[in-house]
Amino acid sequence: MENRDSYLKSERAQEWREKLRKSKNNKERTLQERVKMPEADPQLRIQSYVEVNSGLSAEQAQKEASRCIDCPNPTCITGCPVEINIPKFIKRIEEGEFLEAAKVLKETSSLPAVCGRVCPQEKQCEANCFYTQKLKKEPVAIGYLERFAADYERESGKISVPEIQEKNGIKVACIGSGPAGLTFAGEMAKKGYDVTVFEALHEIGGVLKYGIPEFRLPNEIVDVEIEGLKKMGVKFETNFIVGKTAPIEDLKEEGFKAFFAGSGAGLPRFMNIPGENYIGILSSNEYLTRINLMHAADKNTDTPVVSGKNVVVVGGGNTAMDSVRTAKRLGADRAIIVYRRSMEEMPARVEEIEHAKEEGVEFMTLSNPIEYFANEKGQVNKVKIQKMELGEPDASGRRRPVPVEGAEEIIDVDTVVVAVGVSPNPIVPDSLPELEVTSWGTIKVEEDTLQSSIPEMYAGGDIVRGGATVILAMGDGRKAAQSMDVYLKNK
Known part of the structure; x- marks a missing residue:
């Protein structure tokens, strides 16, 4: 300074x-x-x-x-x-x-x-x-x-607080404290609303805390941003699962007039291939959450994480890069990205890929795991890799990877982290039978307003998109706040 x-x-x-x-x-x-x-x-x-x-x-x-x-x-x-x-x-x-x-x-x-x-x-x-x-x-x-x-x-040390309109006394609730929820809360606080954020975990920040390692986003940075929201009047309730700890109806009785669901996509996806249940095979969601939020890298903790010397991370997105780079920091001799498309199709940020390469991460592109093997104790020790080639474009516009017949290899592995996507958190939709959802489990909303089939319920971020970037989730939070403000004033 x-x-x-x-x-x-x-x-x-x-x-x-x-x-x-x-x-x-x-x-x-x-x-x-x-x-x-x-x-x-x-x-x-x-x-x-x-x-x-x-x-x-x-x-x-x-x-x-x-x-x-x-x-x-x-x-x-x-x-x-x-x-x-x-x-x-x-x-x-x-x-x-x-x-x-x-x-x-x-x-x-x-x-x-x-x-x-x-x-x-x-x-x-x-x-x-x-x-x-x-x-x-x-x-x-x-x-x-x-x-x-x-x-x-x-x-x-001269942190400013945005201009806040006169308090109107109207209570609104935000479900989840990820980027969508925090943005929504900040925007509604500016408009004079009494905002409470309900977070299921013991720390505020959502994916910013549990999903992104500190070498990319230090917790201190997130905490300062959260402190700014508190100064704006936003309240936070941790260890509170809306739909489990208390239903929406109870919150309505407490005076909450509208709700924003920003509960994210916390359910991991797996590939359903032979051996995927062996010890040492984790989802990226579990791997990063335990390390980032539960200090599982410390061997003396109550819940240490399994992370061997030969680590394979399956996937090519930012979460895969976070996982494989974390493995290097936990002492892996070999940390390998296995990705079914080519380097050109890899969705991770170019900067993250370059940083991974600098840190010694290996890349096996046009490769896909098809089977895992384990020792007599059930601990994964090998993975069979199928070589791929790019065929015709699929629905995403990228060329579809197809297997190369007879091109397989087996490599040694101690730990496997599967980072092939996540699914929406089902707790809020399951607690509201009248809430319309898609076949993917995401909440259906009006595109222009982000209003759901329940008029007082708005939603955004991964619970709507199924998995996207921090800034898109923030954009949803801001749009939902603008729409909810209009709805409550008209009501």
């Missing part, structure tokens, strides 16, 4: 600001190269949970912000699910008004420090940047700058 403050007061910073004022030529801006995010050394980081990305310095942030040419039609905003005023907050950074930049972010985002770390900007706001669309060059590093502004505010 002192280094940043001293930099802002330095002659060098003043010279830089003067240079910016004099140089408003967009051509000069577009010739600048995109900033590179400093990173912890791969060999050091796999021995701890230190955050991989180290964040930008004030000088780096201002220089990168100066690349923004302030488009008359900022398509970056349309690419953001929560519609952050991106040019506005970037200009504040360029001018050295870092705390003001953070305030701009908080106008529409309840979790800017989180989004700056885990949001796939390369597929959303940055994909819509002028540089990407028109110049075919690297976009402005919007995500890095969002993280910088949020971190600067936190480290300054």
Whole structure:
């Protein structure tokens, strides 16, 4: 913090600001190269949970912000699910008004420090940047700058609270404290509602806490964002399962007028192949939850996790990358991603794949497990891998992987983590027979409003989408809050 403050007061910073004022030529801006995010050394980081990305310095942030040419039609905003005023907050950074930049972010985002770390900007706001669309060059590093502004505010100790309308005394409930729920809660609090978030687990944060390792998203960051919501008046109840601890009807009797279901997708999927029930084969959901939330990496804990020297993680998404990189940090000699499509089809963020490679993760692409074997104690010790090739496109538009006849191999393994997707949490739908759900178990909602078949019930995030990104869940929370506000005022 002192280094940043001293930099802002330095002659060098003043010279830089003067240079910016004099140089408003967009051509000069577009010739600048995109900033590179400093990173912890791969060999050091796999021995701890230190955050991989180290964040930008004030000088780096201002220089990168100066690349923004302030488009008359900022398509970056349309690419953001929560519609952050991106040019506005970037200009504040360029001018050295870092705390003001953070305030701009908080106008529409309840979790800017989180989004700056885990949001796939390369597929959303940055994909819509002028540089990407028109110049075919690297976009402005919007995500890095969002993280910088949020971190600067936190480290300054001058954390702002968004403007809150006069309290209206209307009680609303949020089911689940993941990104959808936290965003919904923040938006409703701004509108003056009395908001209570009910969380089934003992810690607040949902997937932000149990699903994302600290080397990508430190718990401290999530806790600060949650503390900000508490300052806005949001209440939290932990160890409370809506539909089990108490039914919706009881909450209605307590005065709650409307509900938002953001209970996520906590049911793991498996592949239903021979041997999948052997000891040492876990879902990614269990593996990451026990390690991230229950300290299972500590051998002295009551519930230590099984993690061997040869670990196979099945899947190619961000959760698979989190799992395999966690295995490296738990001491695996070989940590292998087994993915049935090619590297080009892998859905994980490019940054996460590159970090995994740097950390020594092996990739077996166009490969699929078809059978597991175990020792006399029932502990998995081998897996049979079927080689695949890409055929015709499937419903997702990606080429369907098909087996290569006779191309199989068996490899040694101590632990297998299956990361092939999740299913919606069924507790809320099961407790409300009148609530309409899809064949996948997701809650049916109106696309424009996210209102369910029960008028006072709204839903968003993975309980509706079946599995998506943090920022899409946040977008749902914001949209649901806007719709619920209209519904309650009309009612």
